[in-house]
Amino acid sequence: MSSRLPSLNALRNFEAAARHRSLTLAANELGVTHGAISRQISNLEATLGVQLFVRGRRPLELTARAATFLVSIQRGFEIIKGASNDLLANTMQNPLRINALPAMMSRWLLPRLHSYPDLDIAFSMATIVEPVMSDVGEVDLFIQAGPSIAPRTRSYKLLDYEIVPFCQPETVNGMPPPRSVDEFRHYALLHFLSAHPVSRPFSHDLWAQWAEAAGLVIDNQVMDYFPTFDLVYEAVLQGKGIGIGASLYIEDDLAHGRVITPVDIRARSSLAYYLVIPEAKINLPKVKRFKEWVLDQSGNSLTII
Known part of the structure; x- marks a missing residue:
């Protein structure tokens, strides 16, 4: 008898055939052909050096040794x-770990x-446009500006980045x-300027992109810089100037009149928000559930990059 561990696939085929007492029913259950089941069982018999079924019997009849073997195999399965x-339950009990840009997260x-x-x-909180994918073991998914360029990830488009100026409705400067x-x-x-060199071009270009769409020259314009969008927003509420940002950041504030858009001109950024999932996490139930929910919230279908 060989000491080599039998193929798990061969054991599955044997267990199904023995339980159904039929190669045909086993093949239907496993989605394979009658011949494939027969070959797997023959290979298993060769590996074990034991005959498993009595030849020529219909329905299939196990040999005495195979009947004992079947009980152990079923217990093993x-x-x-x-x-x-148990592993799935433990995975589900752990919190879903999301890494996102601060303004996207809070607003x-x-x-x-x-x-x-x-x-x-x-x-x-992410501080860069493209997250450091070495964090993949600590994070289940990312929400970032732009699709991932990291290997072994999948990107799903969530939202376009529409740039809009906004200000306090009563007094500005x-x-x-x-x-x-x-x-x-x-x-x-007013606008935010990230301290991180990777995301700095993304934050710095907002006024330039909007000004080009609006026909505004801002070469000598007074600029006040803030490290986060939330600080820009607070400065706007205090009447310190006109802010710039994604329309999705201020949609609730516009609806409630806390801020206004002084002119109805919007510019489409070259970037968009994406859900990025490491391939190692793509089939986790909690990740799949969040992916379906957030894509529904964004109004986008499963657009994979």
């Missing part, structure tokens, strides 16, 4: 199934989480809000 279920994702069925989530693009030159322009 139950142990494997139980261990898998779009968090206000929507009341509709998410599982609130066991742990957040970490001690004056009423501007009524035209030409009047912007009288006001301080």
Whole structure:
């Protein structure tokens, strides 16, 4: 008798055939052909050096040694199934770990989480556009600006990045809000400038992109820089100038009149927000559930990059 461990696939084929007492029914259950089942059983008999079925009997009849073997095999499969279920349960009990850019997290994702069925989530903040994928062991998924360039990841488009200026509805720099693009030159322009060199071009270009769409020259414009969008927003509320950012960041504030868009001109950024999932995490139930939910919230289908 060989000491080599039998093929797990051969054992599955044998167990199904023995349980059904039929090669045809076993083949139907496993989605293979009658011949494939027969070959797997023949290979298993060769590996074990033992005849498993009495030849020429219909329905199939196990030999005495095979009947004892079947009980042990079925017990083994139950142990494997139980261990898998325990592992899955432990995985589900751990919080879903999401890494996202701060403004996206606080201004779009968090206000929507009341509709998410599982609130066991742990957040970490990204400070760069493309997250460091060495964090993959600590993070289940990323929400970032732009698709991932890292290997072994899948990117799903969530939202376009539409750039819009906004200001306090009553007083800006001690004056009423501007009524035209030409009047912007009288006001301080506020925007966030990331301290990280990778994401700095992304944050720095917002006013330039919008100004190009609006026909505004801002070469000599007064600029006030802040490290985060939330600080820009607070400065806007204090009337320190006109802010710039993604429209999705201020949609609730616009609806409630806390801020206004002084002119109705918006610019489409070259970037967009993406859900990025490491391939090692793609089939985790908690990741699949969040992916379906967040894509539904964004109104996008499964667009894979």
